[in-house]
Amino acid sequence: MSKKGKSRKKPRLPEEQDLDTFEFRPTGLNLKWTKDLITVFDGYRIHRCYDLTFIERAIGEGQMPRSFVDQWRFIRTILHRFAAVSPKIPGVMEKYKRRQVVRFVTLVLLTIAVPLMVATFVFSITAIAP
16 A cells, blocks of 8 residues: 555644743854844744744754754744734734724825825926926
């Protein structure tokens, strides 16, 4: 018998660890990675979720120190939990939709207003010129 597809392994979940006892030890990280990680952590804190594949790729290529790789699985689960919290907050989705409408209306108004202002300025200069 042949297999129709590759068997997929379930990803191992990290051991349950208490967030209060977790201590992040970023030993061996260079300044660029430290800056990128601070941006990611702060972004998740304010519910602006970033794509984490650049970190996963760096871990796969061996660019990250072993001390960070050991802690990354726990950190990643915490970040995913942070990302899942915002839609559950009452009223967030309605405000998000309202913000999208305001952004769209602003874009439409600017798309119309800027060419009109430029055209008015150009035609006023040609009317003044002898």
